[in-house]
Amino acid sequence: MAKYKIAVIGGRESVMGFKALGLDVFTAEDPNEARQTFRELVREGEEYAIIYITECLSVNLKAEIDKVKDKPFPAVILIPDKEGSIGLGMAALKSAVERAVGADIL
Amino acid sequence: MASKHVNPTRMEMKRIKARLKTARRGHRLLKDKRDELMRQFMEIVHENRVLRERVEKGLSEAMAALSTASAVMSPEMLEQALLYPKQSVELGVSYKNVMSVHVPVYEFKTKNNDPSEIYPYGFAMTSGELDDALSALSGVFTDMLELARIEKTMQLLAQEIEKTRRRVNALEYIMIPEMEQNIRFITMKLDENERGNIIRLMKVKDMILQQAHGYEI
Numbered sequence: 219m220a221k222y223k224i225a226v227i228g229g230r231e232s233v234m235g236f237k238a239l240g241l242d243v244f245t246a247e248d249p250n251e252a253r254q255t256f257r258e259l260v261r262e263g264e265e266y267a268i269i270y271i272t273e274c275l276s277v278n279l280k281a282e283i284d285k286v287k288d289k290p291f292p293a294v295i296l297i298p299d300k301e302g303s304i305g306l307g308m309a310a311l312k313s314a315v316e317r318a319v320g321a322d323i324l
Numbered sequence: 325m326a327s328k329h330v331n332p333t334r335m336e337m338k339r340i341k342a343r344l345k346t347a348r349r350g351h352r353l354l355k356d357k358r359d360e361l362m363r364q365f366m367e368i369v370h371e372n373r374v375l376r377e378r379v380e381k382g383l384s385e386a387m388a389a390l391s392t393a394s395a396v397m398s399p400e401m402l403e404q405a406l407l408y409p410k411q412s413v414e415l416g417v418s419y420k421n422v423m424s425v426h427v428p429v430y431e432f433k434t435k436n437n438d439p440s441e442i443y444p445y446g447f448a449m450t451s452g453e454l455d456d457a458l459s460a461l462s463g464v465f466t467d468m469l470e471l472a473r474i475e476k477t478m479q480l481l482a483q484e485i486e487k488t489r490r491r492v493n494a495l496e497y498i499m500i501p502e503m504e505q506n507i508r509f510i511t512m513k514l515d516e517n518e519r520g521n522i523i524r525l526m527k528v529k530d531m532i533l534q535q536a537h538g539y540e541i
Contacts, residue, residue, distance in 0.1 A: 235458060268469075290426055290428060298380050300390070310475075311369065314478055
């Protein structure tokens with residue numbers, strides 16, 4: 219079984235705690251920075267199996283995230299940031315259901 | 325409406341009939357696949373929803389605790405405390421086959437198994453709030469991993485279901501009706517030819533009889 223790492227992208231204050239857990243933390247204060255980081259992480263070959271990204275930053279990265287959605291690798295997971303959830307994670311769940319079923323049944 | 329031109333021959337009909345049979349079988353199989361995928365998908369969606377709610381709640385709490393910690397401590401101190409992590413994680417990924425969809429299974433390994441190893445600092449210079457925040461964070465982390473697995477599985481299943489559904493619909497509403505139409509067209513054409521042939525033979529017979537015996541009908 220190959221060895222992979224886990225990355226977290228987000229605002230400094232939101233994600234610094236993950237550093238203590240041993241995850242690779244990439245801080246990004248604005249969307250452009252986040253996009254840059256995200257692209258690099260995905261491009262870096264198969265190093266990161268899971269990328270956690272804060273919801274706020276994901277808004278502007280929708281195209282990039284959708285691109286890796288259908289690949290088995292890596293998993294991009296939205297997490298709330300320090301201001302709390304803005305419902306995007308749930309929205310992603312809903313859109314997946316819509317895609318599969320053809321209607322929003324939740 | 326036979327959209328394409330088909331040769332009205334017996335051989336062509338035989339060929340189309342064989343294709344139709346395959347298409348019907350494929351349709352039935354794909355339909356079964358879709359139903360089973362859907363069943364599993366709904367289970368996973370439900371699980372995912374519960375888990376996401378839990379993770380979001382847990383993370384919000386942990387981050388609130390972290391905010392408190394950063395309020396109590398100076399930013400430099402906090403930065404310094406978290407600068408060099410003691411813990412490191414490794415993730416093994418293997419794949420499980422669910423209805424021919426390869427979904428990831430994560431296996432999580434930490435370098436240090438001691439749970440107290442998440443605090444990468446001495447306790448003298450840091451506040452207790454930071455300890456609380458980190459322990460809350462590590463508590464929610466197992467759920468986060470599980471969420472990653474389930475969410476990815478869900479996405480992959482959704483994609484597969486979409487694909488299968490399209491195939492089922494294409495077979496059901498386009499391929500199969502079209503082939504049935506073509507078969508009907510060929511049968512009609514062949515029958516028509518047959519009738520034309522019989523009429524011709526009857527005409528010829530009449531002509532020959534007239535020549536031989538000279539009588540009218």
